[in-house]
Every structure is written in C-alpha cells, then in structure tokens.
Amino acid sequence: MTNPATTTQQSGAIPAQPGPREVTAVTDGMTPGLGSSVEFGPGQASGGVIPGAGPSGKPGSRPTVKLREAGPDDPPRYAPEWLELRESADAAARAHDLLDPLRIRLANLPGRSGVVIHDLGCGTGSMGRWLAPRLDGAQHWVLHDRDPYLLHFAAVASPRSAADGSRVSVETRRGDIARLTPDALQGASLVTASALLDVLTREEIGTFAAACAGAGCPALLTLSVAGRVELTPSHPLDAELTQAFNDHQRRDGLLGPDAVTAAAEAFSEQGATVRLHPSPWRLGPEQAALTEQWLRGWVGAAVEERPELRAEADVYLSKRLAELAAGELRVTVHHVDLLALSRPVDGAS
Ligand SMILES: C[S@@+](CC[C@H](N)C(=O)[O-])C[C@H]1O[C@@H](n2cnc3c(N)ncnc32)[C@H](O)[C@@H]1O
Numbered sequence: 555m556t557n558p559a560t561t562t563q564q565s566g567a568i569p570a571q572p573g574p575r576e577v578t579a580v581t582d583g584m585t586p587g588l589g590s591s592v593e594f595g596p597g598q599a600s601g602g603v604i605p606g607a608g609p610s611g612k613p614g615s616r617p618t619v620k621l622r623e624a625g626p627d628d629p630p631r632y633a634p635e636w637l638e639l640r641e642s643a644d645a646a647a648r649a650h651d652l653l654d655p656l657r658i659r660l661a662n663l664p665g666r667s668g669v670v671i672h673d674l675g676c677g678t679g680s681m682g683r684w685l686a687p688r689l690d691g692a693q694h695w696v697l698h699d700r701d702p703y704l705l706h707f708a709a710v711a712s713p714r715s716a717a718d719g720s721r722v723s724v725e726t727r728r729g730d731i732a733r734l735t736p737d738a739l740q741g742a743s744l745v746t747a748s749a750l751l752d753v754l755t756r757e758e759i760g761t762f763a764a765a766c767a768g769a770g771c772p773a774l775l776t777l778s779v780a781g782r783v784e785l786t787p788s789h790p791l792d793a794e795l796t797q798a799f800n801d802h803q804r805r806d807g808l809l810g811p812d813a814v815t816a817a818a819e820a821f822s823e824q825g826a827t828v829r830l831h832p833s834p835w836r837l838g839p840e841q842a843a844l845t846e847q848w849l850r851g852w853v854g855a856a857v858e859e860r861p862e863l864r865a866e867a868d869v870y871l872s873k874r875l876a877e878l879a880a881g882e883l884r885v886t887v888h889h890v891d892l893l894a895l896s897r898p899v900d901g902a903s
Pocket of ligand 1: 631632637644674675676677678679680681698699700701704729730731732747748749750753
C-alpha cells in the first residue's frame with residue numbers, strides 16, 4: 555500500500571511550502587481494511603466528490619488521481635481543489651475571539667514544553683496552517699482523516715513555525731474519527747476540527763465529545779454550517795433552495811445545520827464550558843471563484859433533494875451566475891465556531 559505521506563506530490567492543487575518539515579505518517583488502525591491507496595496517473599477522475607460540498611468541475615478537469623479499491627460503499631471524498639478554494643474565506647471567517655480563552659487554557663497546562671494538537675477531518679490541513687502561527691510555543695500536530703490523498707497534501711503543506719518561531723512538527727493518522735476513543739487522544743492538549751461537524755451524526759458527535767472529555771482536553775470546532783445564507787439581491791427562490799439544501803445535509807442521519815447545537819449540548823453534558831461565535835463567509839466580487847462553486851454545489855444539492863425544483867433552479871442558477879459575473883452578487887454563508895473547555899483530568903492537559 556502506498557504511504558500517502560511518502561508519495562511523490564502531484565503537481566497542481568496544493569503547493570508544498572518550502573522549508574524543513576518533520577512529518578511522520580501513521581496508519582492508526584482505526585479503520586481496518588480501508589484498503590485505499592493513492593495512485594497518480596494521467597486523466598483519472600477521482601469520482602465521488604460530495605454534491606453540495608464542493609465543486610464538481612467540468613468533465614475532464616478533475617484531478618489526476620484515483621483511489622485503488624474504492625467501492626460503492628466507500629465514504630464520499632472531498633476534492634482538494636475545493637478545500638484550497640475555500641481556505642482564504644475560511645481564514646477570514648474564523649472567530650478570533652475564541653483564541654484568547656484557548657491561549658489562556660494552553661498557557662496554564664502544567665509542566666509542558668509544547669502542545670499536542672489533534673486536527674480531526676483535517677482535509678488538506680487548512681486549520682493547522684491558520685492556527686499554528688497564531689499560538690506560541692512548540693507544537694506537534696496529529697492530522698486525522700480517512701482520506702489518504704488529503705492527508706498527503708496536509709503533510710506536505712503543513713505549518714512550519716509557531717507565532718513565536720517555535721518548532722511545529724506534524725504526523726498523519728488515517729482512520730475513521732467516528733470511532734475515536736479517549737486513548738487516541740491521550741496526551742492531547744487540544745482537539746480541533748474545521749468544517750467537519752455537519753457531516754457527523756448525533757451519535758458520532760456524542761462519541762467525539764466524550765473522547766475529548768475523557769482526555770480532558772479543549773476542543774476548537776470551527777466553521778460549522780448554520781443553515782442560513784443571505785444573497786443580495788434577494789430572489790423569491792432563495793428560501794426554498796435553502797430549505798432543500800438543509801434537508802439534503804440532514805440525509806442519512808447526518809446533522810448538517812443542527813450539528814453545532816448538538817455539539818454544544820454534547821460537550822455541555824460532558825461538563826465542558828462551551829462558547830459559540832459566528833464565523834460567516836462574506837463573499838463578494840473578490841471571491842467570485844469560490845462563490846460560483848459554492849452556488850453550483852448549493853443549488854445542485856437542493857435539486858438532488860427536491861428534483862421537482864430543477865427547471866426553476868436552472869433558471870435561478872443562470873441568473874445568479876450572471877449577477878456574479880457582473881460583480882452584483884454578495885453572499886453571506888453563516889457558520890458558527892465552538893470552543894469547548896473540558897475539565898482537565900488527572901495526568902492530562
Ligand atoms: C469539509 S472537509 C474539511 C476539511 C478541513 N478540515 C478543512 O477545513 O479544509 C471534511 C473532512 O473530514 C474528513 N472526514 C469526514 N468524515 C470523516 C470520518 N468519519 N473520519 C475521518 N475523516 C472524515 C473528510 O475526508 C474531509 O477531509
């Protein structure tokens with residue numbers, strides 16, 4: 555099986571940052587038999603990019619990668635191009651107000667020469683690239699994802715140094731975070747996740763909150779969709795498409811827009827102090843590429859949920875794309891960031 559962190563990087567989507575790296579790749583066995591390996595080759599479409607969660611691209615424009623042994627029951631995959639496209643909007647949206655209470659908590663850790671941060675569902679690692687340079691002190695990031703292809707990008711483009719210039723090291727772990735145990739988080743100073751909660755079930759979030767509480771570490775869970783969008787100018791179909799998209803997100807028991815409330819409840823039940831802060835994307839003409847892909851995905855998911863909307867939605871999408879091209883469309887996509895400060899446990903952070 556090809557090790558994602560040692561595979562030659564594909565040219566294109568996420569450039570590696572120059573400079574030294576300390577990267578260790580680990581398959582932690584949380585998902586035995588996942589069985590996928592990464593192969594780079596010409597013209598292979600990756601398939602399975604989640605409708606509504608990212609760009610689907612033009613035929614033939616997909617990344618030149620395929621997953622061996624990927625079957626119909628394998629979980630859906632995220633396109634690195636979509637994660638790259640949203641990274642700067644995510645960075646602009648993240649709630650800085652939650653950082654001070656987090657810094658205070660981390661600064662008060664007893665007898666530590668550095669912190670260990672687990673990023674769950676790390677994708678290509680945008681959370682680490684944002685957070686690591688905003689925290690002082692040496693950091694070791696443990697990047698978790700079930701997609702070895704994304705872990706590869708996360709490893710090669712990992713952050714290099716902390717706010718005060720201290721060393722940042724990285725390891726990757728491939729596995730299913732729905733099966734995370736307190737053991738997997740042993741020694742963790744912080745757990746982070748970004749744009750993840752909405753694709754989990756209530757049970758998975760409960761397991762996750764219990765694992766954090768069991769390890770006694772805080773959690774910073776950012777950019778969970780709130781189920782509200784504002785488009786300017788408004789259109790009579792906006793509300794119906796919003797509802798259909800939200801229903802699509804709730805498919806198969808996933809929490810979608812209910813996730814942040816469920817997480818707040820789950821962490822509170824575990825005795826954590828929970829703080830919430832808005833983190834909206836504010837998309838104007840400067841973010842036209844992201845807005846276009848978001849619009850296509852948003853309308854596409856809504857139509858998948860309610861096929862009878864297709865004809866109206868096609869007209870709607872054309873109109874919205876024309877407004878976007880003319881620099882006349884603004885979109886606010888509401889998200890919420892959550893900081894949960896679990897009670898420290900003996901011998902843990
Ligand atoms: C929307 S992407 C967000 C990626 C990244 N955190 C970011 O903000 O760019 C969700 C990520 O979670 C991963 N993921 C979803 N469910 C997972 C699970 N049960 N176990 C492990 N990874 C999962 C996906 O592979 C994907 O990389």
